[in-house]
Amino acid sequence: MLTTTGIPDGWPTDEAAARAVQDALRDRVALDEAGPPPGTGTVTGIDVAYDDEHDVVAAAAVVLDAATLDVLEEATAVGHVAFPYVPGLLAFREIPAVLGALEALRTDPGLVVCDGYGRAHPRRFGLASHLGVLTGLPTMGVAKNPFAFAHGELGRARGSTAALLDGAEEVGRALRTRDGVKPVYVSVGHRISLDNACAHALSLTPAYRVPETTRRADRLCRDALVSARRRPGT
Template sequence: MTIIDIPEGWPADEARALAVQDELRARVVLDETGPEPGTGTVAGVDVAYDDVRGVVAAAAVVVDARTLTVVEESTAVGKVAFPYVPGLLAFRELPAVLAALRSLTRAPGLVVCDGYGRAHPRRFGLASHLGVLTGLPSIGVAKNPFVFGHGELGPHRGDTAPLRADDGEEVGRALRTQPGVKPVYVSAGHRTALDTACAHTLLLAPRYRLPETTRRADRLCREALAAAVL
């Protein structure tokens, strides 16, 4: 487990965080297809909080994209870096997530975030932010839509419905990973197309609603948080 400090110069208030979002959003790469689904390695990242103590724990779990076998995992724990502000959650989570990723022995081919990329009111969610800072291909797979709705979605595994902004842009997709089960909400983050992001998500979720990367990172970060606050 890595113990982290809040990085020097990290935004401390909403105005500065919004300015950083505006600056970094221009660096998002959206014209790359991304890594081929089912090849290489994929990392899932997630965080858990103890708000009373102001502690955050992050986990990165790397799996073989074909077999879903875990090949490496790491955790990082530190102080919460930013207050809770909807739309700015990346500033709370990223110092710990970046520390967990840096602890890996090799960079994964893709990072799957429990959150949003393009499907964010400012088009710059956690997956996009993380991708820009690390240079890694990244996608967001969220449990709930943030501010974007969608039309009727078919009941079968693999059925999708677009998440559209007011201007008509498709910012993500509702994706049914299991028959008759609530969908997940997929969006491109950085250096990965939306079609590729959906294909990866389906391969990573052969049995359950959520990708295995997310499920395992969620469990690991909770274990790390529990150990840290004891």
Template sequence: MQLHVLHDWNLTPEAAIALQQKLRDRVVLTDQFGEVRYVAGVDVGFEAGGTVTRAAVAVLSLEDLQLQDRAIARRPTEFPYIPGLLSFREVPAVLDALENLQIEPDLILCDGQGIAHPRRFGIACHLGVLIDRPTIGVAKSLLVGRHAELPEQRGSWQPLIHKGETIGVALRTRPGTKPVYISPGHRISLETAIAYVMRCTTKYRLPETTRYAHKLASGPAIDAEEVVQVGKTAEQLPLFGE
């Protein structure tokens, strides 16, 4: 997967904020993609006390949610942990992992925010704009905004409102669990993002894409050359319950 990076990563926090405000004008919030055969999950973990960033991408076939490809990349952690600027800390390693894929995903679900962000430019937006692919933010926790209480049934949702603007939804993917927070990243509408997240979610709270990527990014340290079994369902591979 060949990538084209639009900017340098050696930035101060102030310069990073200014870049977010500039690049957010490139975010497209309408459906601009064709058939989706392969959907990917992206997640990032850290090793060596946070000094090494470990990014993982898991590519699944949309039809049956079986793992088809994966890539892991490591690089030194160079940007500090600053809420709202996590993409500058994590995306460089994500780009390295994407470049090592053999199967190019048609849609990417990111563990983090899309436009549900103080400057409407979370990690899903940043990644989507850089690689010009449709992306969705699937966050486990709320960053900004408020929403009404959700019904308990699977698939129920409530708009996520911030400063009078709908920036995403709180989505119940499993009865009796906390919602996840869905927002468009790039080249996808909110309604379509909800539909694809539900399509990728089975009996757990998190989409299968996220579960595979999280296992690769945050599980026990493994060799980057380790071969992960493909063609296995989520039930056949050991993954986190949520």
């Protein structure tokens, strides 16, 4: 299913307003839940593709069976770019379209895996945290870059980890998902523990560095963007 999304009323239009929203919502993140066990229920990947030139954005949500990683349902949403890319404010750029895709699903999303960060964020409120608070769903983030955070060396084997540090605070974990391959960066969003988030990340990477959820959503939103720019409907 494909839907069209608008930018919510009151959506921030400048950086100061966006930061104020993060400060106001930050305390609503639940950090005391373990979250769903890996391999049970459903797990949903989300991603967004952009054409800033034509002010078009396409989001995708792909629901997988957590045990088999089979695709159970897919949904996309297209709309207008809601915010420029600003490090630390990625959520304001991605969330409106992502919400459109999630709302189009009829299957329970289960755990939502985001392409980016959750708690590993300057104000501890990255994309995964923000999406979790707005939807109430358990969320986690898996990023491909360490952003501004540091971490020590980690073993060469799949499953090796190193704390992602903001000063002395562990805000996430660098996790090797494939032997000898560059790690990914896992952090909690909403209603899940860091240990469990890492377990999920491993469960979702039987063959590639990046989680199956992210790979599927990435492909789908790119396809949706191509379709959207060929036949404008927004």
